[in-house]
Amino acid sequence: MSDPAIAVPGAKAPRPSLTELFLSFVGVSISGFGGALPWARRMIVDRRGWMTTDEFNEAFSLAQFLPGPNVVNFSVVFGQRFGGAPGAAVALIGLMGPPVVIVTLIGVLYAYFGDIEALSRILSGISSAAAGLIVAMVAKMGAPLFRRGVSAAPLVAIAGFIAVGVLRWPLPLVLIVLAPVSVALAWVRR
């Protein structure tokens, strides 16, 4: 077993019960405005001490490169590590349950009131700002990549941007070509 919490009997790090897991991820989900990651880190590392910062970063980097929503993957990886399959299930349901209910209610309201002029004006302002937030996120992700000097990585990023964003090619098609190329380049660069 490579699981440190199992390998070291009587280790100091507390292990969450299933109920604690569930309630913690409910907490993360309903406070996670604009991305749930900072809240997950605060709950797991700072408040509960279930993981060290390094363990958290390690687990999160895995969740990040797996396909699918990062925080959702993280809830599964984290829940699985501390509670097996039931742990993964309760963490996932805790994270997704409340937002799904809330957003479905909003969807009902939108279906009735989406055409109201004032609401649609407010939403159009918010969506312009939301686009800006992604721009900032791209700049933060990209800065280290482009600063690192000459490498093929920026070219891969630019190719992906043009294929999916500008040419609007289907995502699976682009990835089937681009992902292996990028991994091969990273392998050669080692």
Place this chain on the structure above:
Amino acid sequence: MRDDSGFGPLLTLAGYFTVLSLFAIGGANAAVPEMHRIAVEVMHWMNDRQFADMYAIAQVSPGPNVIIVTLIGYHVAGVAGAAVATVAMVGPTCTFAFFVGRTWDHFKEAGWRAAVQAGMVPVSLGLVAASAFVVARAADHNEIAALLTVATGVTAYFTRINPLWLFAVAGAVGLAGYL
């Protein structure tokens, strides 16, 4: 044409989002261009403005941003559609994460693990950049809107301000009728 009867729309939602789930490298944002392509351009479930609205709602709602699929699902096929879209988008990738999470630590020293991890970084960067472009094009219809996008981006990059404040300001600008 939209088929509102029977299981047609549910199966379509399930199919699209299951595939998308497994190709969303870089998270929910990386999948936004493909969601837009399917929902607006291929299936004509909604127009540009509705898509931008749903993106905005997902941003200001609590929880992970992937929740936009719940809204799309609801728009297409009601509560059942919301449930099907959400499960399809989250289920496959979570199953994958579950099994990879169990074995990943065994390959800590393997060279290919580092290469896979490093190789995915620029791929997801490109996809998220595409997402910024697609959302901006759907949301910004005049110069002031484009300016708002740029101003928000600069502010979010250089400060650690809570995004809700930026949304509040942008919502007010929109309400005032400048967009």
